[in-house]
Amino acid sequence: EIVMTQSPATLSVFPGERATLSCRASQSVSNKLAWYQQKPGQAPRLLIYGASIRATGIPARFSGSESGTEFTLTINSVQSEDLALYYCQQYHNWPGTFGLGSKVEIK
Amino acid sequence: EVQLVESGGGLIPPGGSLRLSCVASGFMFSDHWMNWVRQPPGKGLEWVGRLNSGGTGSHYSDSVRGRFTISRDNAKNTLYLEMNNLRVEDTALYYCVTRLTTDASLDHWGPGTLVTVSS
Numbered sequence: 226e227i228v229m230t231q232s233p234a235t236l237s238v239f240p241g242e243r244a245t246l247s248c249r250a251s252q253s254v255s256n257k258l259a260w261y262q263q264k265p266g267q268a269p270r271l272l273i274y275g276a277s278i279r280a281t282g283i284p285a286r287f288s289g290s291e292s293g294t295e296f297t298l299t300i301n302s303v304q305s306e307d308l309a310l311y312y313c314q315q316y317h318n319w320p321g322t323f324g325l326g327s328k329v330e331i332k
Numbered sequence: 333e334v335q336l337v338e339s340g341g342g343l344i345p346p347g348g349s350l351r352l353s354c355v356a357s358g359f360m361f362s363d364h365w366m367n368w369v370r371q372p373p374g375k376g377l378e379w380v381g382r383l384n385s386g387g388t389g390s391h392y393s394d395s396v397r398g399r400f401t402i403s404r405d406n407a408k409n410t411l412y413l414e415m416n417n418l419r420v421e422d423t424a425l426y427y428c429v430t431r432l433t434t435d436a437s438l439d440h441w442g443p444g445t446l447v448t449v450s451s
Binding site for chain 2: 257271
């Protein structure tokens with residue numbers, strides 16, 4: 226089973242700042258990497274798939290990138306509504322495994 | 333609009349059985365794989381299992397294989413999760429999820445139904 230490691234566990238940012246979240250896969254997942262946003266009391270929402278493709282309706286301030294087995298989710302100009310948990314997930318191999326999540330707090 | 337609505341959750345003692353349902357609308361249900369993903373209270377996500385469009389091929393996580401069975405009724409646009417020999421560690425919010433976008437992962441989620449396994 227592929228292990229996904231996310232960092233940091235918590236990130237605190239001011240509105241308007243950039244937030245950078247990382248995710249590392251224990252082995253190659255090609256570009257089969259997704260990012261999800263989960264707000265309190267809600268189901269997860271797909272933000273990014275294929276490592277860098279924004280899902281339908283996702284604002285342009287969210288972007289994804291990859292370098293080997295290292296993946297990054299960047300939120301440019303964080304808004305108050307971006308307060309949430311962010312999970313990465315590989316879907317290269319079954320079972321598609323999730324990281325433990327990174328919490329974004331707004332200062 | 334795509335909608336997935338789960339039901340059937342509740343409080344069940346260890347060793348018991350429960351069947352969850354998920355009614356889908358807003359897309360051609362019979363054309364798509366369907367999935368169950370769960371989330372224990374305050375914890376992360378686990379992909380429990382998936383079933384192909386015709387209901388003939390499935391995959392399960394190691395933690396539920398042999399105890400859980402996913403099935404579907406394409407005429408009723410409904411997905412099921414039959415859970416047997418439930419354990420305390422199966423306590424979670426269970427989401428019905430699908431993928432409608434080519435090459436994406438899980439792009440449409442229901443709100444979930446809570447299963448609590450406790451004596």
